[in-house]
Amino acid sequence: MRRRRRSAQRDSLVAIMDRDRRLISAQELHTNLRAAGAEISLATVYRHLLSLSEKGEIHTVHGRDGEALYRRCGDRLHHHLRCHGCGRTEEITAQVEQDAMLSAAADAGYDDVQFTIELAGRCAVCRSCGDQGHRDA
Ligand SMILES: [Zn+2]
Ligand SMILES: [Zn+2]
Known part of the structure; x- marks a missing residue:
């Protein structure tokens, strides 16, 4: 089948x-x-x-x-914080901005709204193991 x-x-x-x-x-x-x-x-x-x-x-x-x-x-509403050194990704929440986004969507007449925002930076491990992290990762 x-x-x-x-x-x-x-x-x-x-x-x-x-x-x-x-x-x-x-x-x-x-x-x-x-x-x-x-x-x-x-x-x-x-x-x-x-x-x-x-x-x-x-x-x-x-x-x-x-x-x-x-x-x-995970199931909860979250955004992604990605390390551009090693590629690890955290789920983070940013309540204030989240509420603003959801109410803007509600104002536009939408429900069941999902969104994620991507943030990128350098994690603590990469910061501690070198000046710029692993650039090629
Ligand atoms: Zn996610
Ligand atoms: Zn890292």
């Missing part, structure tokens, strides 16, 4: 992201799935990632070079 196999692939994709809640690229997910024996194309991985992010089940963060990276996050 084509449809069943497709959703099984999506489930194992989500399982990989659940196991390791760091940022992961489509390419890396594809490699992991293939290593686990799944016959899945990179295009299908992208399709699953797109539909999962449209449903809000995963978040997309853009790396320094603009590459899309994906992450399974």
